Amino acid sequence: MNSCAFDVCLTCYCVLACYFVTYLFISLSQFLCVSQKILNQKLIAMRPFSFNLIFILLLSFNTNAQKSILSGEVFGTWTSDNSPYLIEGNIVVPNDSTLIIEPGVTVQFQGYFSLDVQGRLLALGTESDSIYFIVNDTTGFSIPDTTLGGWNGIQFIDTPVENDTSKISYCNIQYGKAVGSSLPDKSGGAIFISNFNKVIISNCVISNCSAGGSDSPSGGGICLNFADIILEKNEISHNHAWDGGGIQIWESNPVFKHNRIVFNTADVGGGGIWIGGLSNAQFDGDIIANNSAGTTGGGIVCWQTTKTVLNSATLKNNVARWGGGIGLIDCELMADSCHFIENGAFELGGGLN
Numbered sequence: 101m102n103s104c105a106f107d108v109c110l111t112c113y114c115v116l117a118c119y120f121v122t123y124l125f126i127s128l129s130q131f132l133c134v135s136q137k138i139l140n141q142k143l144i145a146m147r148p149f150s151f152n153l154i155f156i157l158l159l160s161f162n163t164n165a166q167k168s169i170l171s172g173e174v175f176g177t178w179t180s181d182n183s184p185y186l187i188e189g190n191i192v193v194p195n196d197s198t199l200i201i202e203p204g205v206t207v208q209f210q211g212y213f214s215l216d217v218q219g220r221l222l223a224l225g226t227e228s229d230s231i232y233f234i235v236n237d238t239t240g241f242s243i244p245d246t247t248l249g250g251w252n253g254i255q256f257i258d259t260p261v262e263n264d265t266s267k268i269s270y271c272n273i274q275y276g277k278a279v280g281s282s283l284p285d286k287s288g289g290a291i292f293i294s295n296f297n298k299v300i301i302s303n304c305v306i307s308n309c310s311a312g313g314s315d316s317p318s319g320g321g322i323c324l325n326f327a328d329i330i331l332e333k334n335e336i337s338h339n340h341a342w343d344g345g346g347i348q349i350w351e352s353n354p355v356f357k358h359n360r361i362v363f364n365t366a367d368v369g370g371g372g373i374w375i376g377g378l379s380n381a382q383f384d385g386d387i388i389a390n391n392s393a394g395t396t397g398g399g400i401v402c403w404q405t406t407k408t409v410l411n412s413a414t415l416k417n418n419v420a421r422w423g424g425g426i427g428l429i430d431c432e433l434m435a436d437s438c439h440f441i442e443n444g445a446f447e448l449g450g451g452l453n
Contacts, residue, residue, distance in 0.1 A: 166182070167182040170188050171191060173193070173194045173197070175193055175198060183206050185205065186210055187215075190252075193219040193221055194218055197220070198220040199219070205231050209233075212252050214252035214254070215253070217266060219259075221254070223269070224269050225270030227270060230305075233271060233274070235274075244317075252276070252277065253289055253291060254268070254276075254291050257294045258294065268300070269302045269304065272305045274305075276289040276291070276306075276309040276310075281314045286311060286318070287341075288319045289320050289321060290322060292322075293322075295325070295327070298329075300329065300332070305334070307321075310341060318342060320339035320344065320345045324347070325350050328353040330357070331354060331359055335360045335362070337363045342366065343370055344374030345364035345391060347373045349376070350379065352377075355382050357385060358385040363389075365391065366393040368395045368396075369394075369401040369403075370393055371391035372391035372400055373399070375402045376402075380408075381406070386413050388413065388415045388418065389415070389416040393421075396420050396422055396427035397427030398445075400426045402428050402431040403429050403431060405432075406432070410438050414441065418443045420445055422447045422448040423452065426452050427449070
């Protein structure tokens with residue numbers, strides 16, 4: 101082959117090669133464009149799925165934050181990060197131990213279980229971030245003689261006096277229920293304290309609690325039995341019992357300061373408060389209103405040798421068969437700068453009898 105023919109062949113090969121490369125480039129560009137369109141369509145279609153996946157992951161994270169507590173001893177610190185705490189059995193703070201419950205924690209009882217304090221309880225919420233004690237299912241709560249729909253309350257029973265003061269502050273306590281035929285089972289739906297004085301309850305809401313069963317169940321919200329404690333700036337409301345719809349006090353010397361004891365009911369005596377035995381109860385600036393009793397003492401009933409001191413207290417719109425505001429039976433009452441307003445009785449003593 102001469103050099104001229106060789107040059108012609110080489111030129112033809114170069115032209116073919118250039119055409120082939122150009123064709124590949126165009127085809128690749130078209131493929132990339134089509135692929136990008138398909139990818140964009142898939143991403144658009146996946147957006148709801150991605151959002152749902154993120155939502156489910158967040159929900160799972162929040163759900164996993166809850167903590168189950170089985171029956172037995174509890175102490176240490178319960179934090180809002182691990183809330184809610186699901187209580188699966190009766191729990192106890194042992195002697196010489198402390199349970200601290202931080203603001204924002206919800207303690208949810210999964211059945212008729214109690215919190216027994218033999219050591220120290222510090223349930224300290226804040227004005228903007230309360231602690232909640234509740235039950236998981238309130239079905240049947242309105243039936244007072246069964247354990248349905250409630251939990252068994254916070255109990256201090258013969259707590260050793262060597263333990264430091266327990267404090268319950270800015271707590272919302274609901275659907276506590278006492279059911280039985282003897283102490284402590286039949287008394288103190290939300291809180292029962294017996295033979296122990298070192299407790300301060302302040303700025304709490306204790307509501308929708310009850311005491312039922314047989315043999316005069318008492319203290320729908322709170323029962324104090326040989327307990328000289330301090331209660332300050334609480335609201336005790338919408339509780340029910342046979343005696344002492346809101347509170348029962350027996351052989352105790354409690355100090356009340358600026359509490360609201362309202363809308364409680366008792367089948368027999370002391371719609372708001374029932375006081376008996378050798379108790380010496382002191383009230384300073386408390387409001388006792390809109391309570392009712394089937395027999396005596398819509399607001400307060402005082403029995404036996406009790407001594408009750410009222411300073412700047414207001415008793416308003418309480419109702420009973422007799423002693424709408426206060427019913428007195430063989431006891432001593434000292435009242436200074438108090439207001440008795442529109443209390444009513446079906447028989448005797450609308451304000452005081």
